Amino acid sequence: MSNCFSGNEAVAYAMKQINPDVMGAFPITPSTEIPEYFAQYVANGEVNTEYVTVESEHSSMSVCIAAEAAGARSVCATSSCGLALMYEMLYVAASCRLPITLACVTRALSGPININNDHSDSMGARDTGWIQIYAENNQEAYDNFIMAMPIGETASVRLPVMTCMDGFITSHAVENIEFLDTEVVRKFVGEYNPENYLLKKENPLAVGPYDISAYYMEHKVLEAEAMKAAKARILEVADEFAKISGRHYGLFEEYRMEDAELAMVLIGSSAGTAKAAVDQLREQGVKAGLIKVRVFRPFPGEELAQALSKTKAVAVMDKSEGFSANGGPLFAETRSALYDLKQRPHLIDIVFGLGGRDLKTEDVENIFARLADIAATGETGPVYTHLGQRQRRK
Amino acid sequence: MIHAKDINEQTPLEDLTPGGEIYEAGTARDFNTGSWRTDTPIFHAEKCKHCMLCVPFCPDSAIPVKDGKRLEFDYLHCKGCGVCETACPFAAITMVTGGEPK
Amino acid sequence: MLTNDMVEIRWHGRGGQGAKMACMLLAEVAGLEGKFVQGFPEYGPERMGAPITAYNRISDKRCSIHSNIYYPDYVVVLDETLLDSVDVCEGLKEGGAIIINTPGSPGQVRAKLRGWAGKVCTIDGRRISEEILGRNFPNTPLLAAVVKISGALAVDRFLADIEESFKHKFAAKPQVIEGNMATLKKSMEEVQVG
Numbered sequence: 159m160s161n162c163f164s165g166n167e168a169v170a171y172a173m174k175q176i177n178p179d180v181m182g183a184f185p186i187t188p189s190t191e192i193p194e195y196f197a198q199y200v201a202n203g204e205v206n207t208e209y210v211t212v213e214s215e216h217s218s219m220s221v222c223i224a225a226e227a228a229g230a231r232s233v234c235a236t237s238s239c240g241l242a243l244m245y246e247m248l249y250v251a252a253s254c255r256l257p258i259t260l261a262c263v264t265r266a267l268s269g270p271i272n273i274n275n276d277h278s279d280s281m282g283a284r285d286t287g288w289i290q291i292y293a294e295n296n297q298e299a300y301d302n303f304i305m306a307m308p309i310g311e312t313a314s315v316r317l318p319v320m321t322c323m324d325g326f327i328t329s330h331a332v333e334n335i336e337f338l339d340t341e342v343v344r345k346f347v348g349e350y351n352p353e354n355y356l357l358k359k360e361n362p363l364a365v366g367p368y369d370i371s372a373y374y375m376e377h378k379v380l381e382a383e384a385m386k387a388a389k390a391r392i393l394e395v396a397d398e399f400a401k402i403s404g405r406h407y408g409l410f411e412e413y414r415m416e417d418a419e420l421a422m423v424l425i426g427s428s429a430g431t432a433k434a435a436v437d438q439l440r441e442q443g444v445k446a447g448l449i450k451v452r453v454f455r456p457f458p459g460e461e462l463a464q465a466l467s468k469t470k471a472v473a474v475m476d477k478s479e480g481f482s483a484n485g486g487p488l489f490a491e492t493r494s495a496l497y498d499l500k501q502r503p504h505l506i507d508i509v510f511g512l513g514g515r516d517l518k519t520e521d522v523e524n525i526f527a528r529l530a531d532i533a534a535t536g537e538t539g540p541v542y543t544h545l546g547q548r549q550r551r552k
Numbered sequence: 553m554i555h556a557k558d559i560n561e562q563t564p565l566e567d568l569t570p571g572g573e574i575y576e577a578g579t580a581r582d583f584n585t586g587s588w589r590t591d592t593p594i595f596h597a598e599k600c601k602h603c604m605l606c607v608p609f610c611p612d613s614a615i616p617v618k619d620g621k622r623l624e625f626d627y628l629h630c631k632g633c634g635v636c637e638t639a640c641p642f643a644a645i646t647m648v649t650g651g652e653p654k
Numbered sequence: 655m656l657t658n659d660m661v662e663i664r665w666h667g668r669g670g671q672g673a674k675m676a677c678m679l680l681a682e683v684a685g686l687e688g689k690f691v692q693g694f695p696e697y698g699p700e701r702m703g704a705p706i707t708a709y710n711r712i713s714d715k716r717c718s719i720h721s722n723i724y725y726p727d728y729v730v731v732l733d734e735t736l737l738d739s740v741d742v743c744e745g746l747k748e749g750g751a752i753i754i755n756t757p758g759s760p761g762q763v764r765a766k767l768r769g770w771a772g773k774v775c776t777i778d779g780r781r782i783s784e785e786i787l788g789r790n791f792p793n794t795p796l797l798a799a800v801v802k803i804s805g806a807l808a809v810d811r812f813l814a815d816i817e818e819s820f821k822h823k824f825a826a827k828p829q830v831i832e833g834n835m836a837t838l839k840k841s842m843e844e845v846q847v848g
Binding site (some may be wrong): 162 | 681682685690691692693696697700704716719720785819821
């Protein structure tokens with residue numbers, strides 16, 4: 159058997175190994191291949207999943223919500239406008255505390271219409287109450303999907319999990335990958351055994367009741383507590399996963415950060431490109447490092463602040479705009495996390511890679527040159543800028 | 553497991569259920585929602601043919617049925633809307649003014 | 655042949671010609687041979703005939719770079735008409751080579767290459783494909799040519815591994831395997847270097 163698979167193939171294969179009870183399926187580029195491959199597994203009888211085709215993503219998520227509430231483990235995949243159309247139901251899933259797993263193959267949002275990668279879809283859903291875990295490559299996309307259920311289904315967490323990978327760059331790129339044995343995966347993920355569910359005859363369940371204001375606040379605080387509890391559970395599951403795979407994951411990955419003075423904070427496949435640039439800079443004696451944020455929800459604020467506390471200048475790389483006029487979402491989180499440090503590095507935000515605009519190793523090297531300049535002069539210059547667009551020189 | 557009847561506006565969040573789930577059916581029985589009627593239906597058992605037309609019309613499930621016979625109104629849940637009086641073909645239900653059955 | 659530790663290949667084709675398929679197949683076979691690989695497409699407008707590019711990285715070490723390839727060692731052109739509209743030699747490393755699907759000779763197409771002075775290879779993929787497979791599938795001949803010219807993989811092992819891969823891929827229509835294998839071998843013999 160081949161040892162090279164695309165990100166979409168890898169996630170579809172992880173789904174097959176898990177053999178979930180229900181899939182709510184509606185295709186959208188670049189995640190289309192996931193329901194496509196999975197439909198083949200269903201047709202071949204390789205899984206006994208109830209594959210529910212629907213007329214929109216609002217409905218595919220509704221299927222997952224209903225099925226999960228009934229006591230069935232449910233999965234879904236989508237991208238871009240599909241995720242946007244689920245928006246209402248994403249909140250319902252999270253607030254009903256239904257641990258659905260969604261593979262989000264990240265893609266720009268319209269408009270102008272564009273099918274290529276950035277993080278505007280998943281970042282738009284960052285406050286819906288879903289755990290968000292991002293992959294750098296196909297291996298991580300596969301691993302994250304397998305870790306999602308043990309995280310989300312834990313009683314102290316009970317939240318849905320969105321595993322994100324970069325559209326096309328990861329979803330359609332064939333790379334070497336190591337799959338685990340199906341038996342190992344099934345044992346790791348286990349059965350979905352919720353304490354209460356709609357089809358439990360001993361105590362029929364009412365899900366999603368109307369909350370008057372005397373109750374809503376309490377339920378939201380419970381949800382917030384669950385998101386806080388998820389942090390420890392994510393690390394616990396990562397440790398267990400390391401035992402079966404030999405691959406170690408944290409809330410974020412620190413790359414050559416031991417003595418780094420200049421650092422970059424970023425998410426997804428671009429981190430791989432930046433690692434190669436950091437290696438080059440290290441060879442030239444530049445104390446460069448990077449932090450790849452893997453878990454964006456819950457946001458590892460304290461840990462990130464600690465990891466950046468010894469640096470002099472940091473570039474936060476946002477692969478979505480956000481239109482706050484004050485920098486992208488990763489920047490907002492990172493800057494907020496650093497506020498409590500006694501000694502803070504200089505911080506800049508660079509919005510890059512929108513709609514598939516490529517990030518090159520040279521771009522990363524140029525950013526580190528800018529950071530070196532900031533560290534040397536103490537002058538940050540413009541804090542919030544964009545990278546890679548055609549523009550007249552001012 | 554906490555029961556719906558034990559949840560109220562003084563319950564601290566630690567005792568509430570995730571997502572506000574309710575782990576039992578028919579919990580409306582636990583709540584007296586018929587305390588504010590302005591009109592009240594009166595059941596005339598001698599005229600009733602037990603045709604059961606009134607039962608599905610009642611929006612508050614306030615007409616109990618046992619062994620194929622309708623019983624006296626459940627005044628803890630009846631809101632006095634009067635739809636049962638209109639639905640009854642045998643004048644076995646009449647509305648009276650006031651919140652109490654007279 | 656270049657001596658750096660990673661071979662980077664850029665494919666130019668038009669939607670529907672199979673550049674992506676060839677690129678993916680090359681990655682898969684190289685993976686079977688123990689290499690670290692990447693194979694990925696870059697889509698432009700979504701229509702038949704639109705110019706597309708696809709990329710391969712083949713190395714003995716894992717490559718974390720996920721950008722496109724700007725300085726390829728080898729460029730493969732599946733459609734000769736692209737030479738007029740796309741600067742296919744852009745960034746092509748000195749010492750690398752360009753491999754073009756054309757009935758012409760290397761000398762005949764060099765004039766269209768905007769000053770590229772390095773190695774030019776040609777192969778009449780259309781004729782070979784039509785002769786053996788009965789239809790124009792330019793990706794198979796060009797895949798054979800780039801494997802031979804780049805030396806990224808040992809030819810014998812490549813042929814053995816891709817045959818295995820075909821058996822898996824074409825499990826439902828095994829009759830096409832022989833023709834594809836013959837096309838690959840013939841193309842390796844016919845590719846001209848100039």
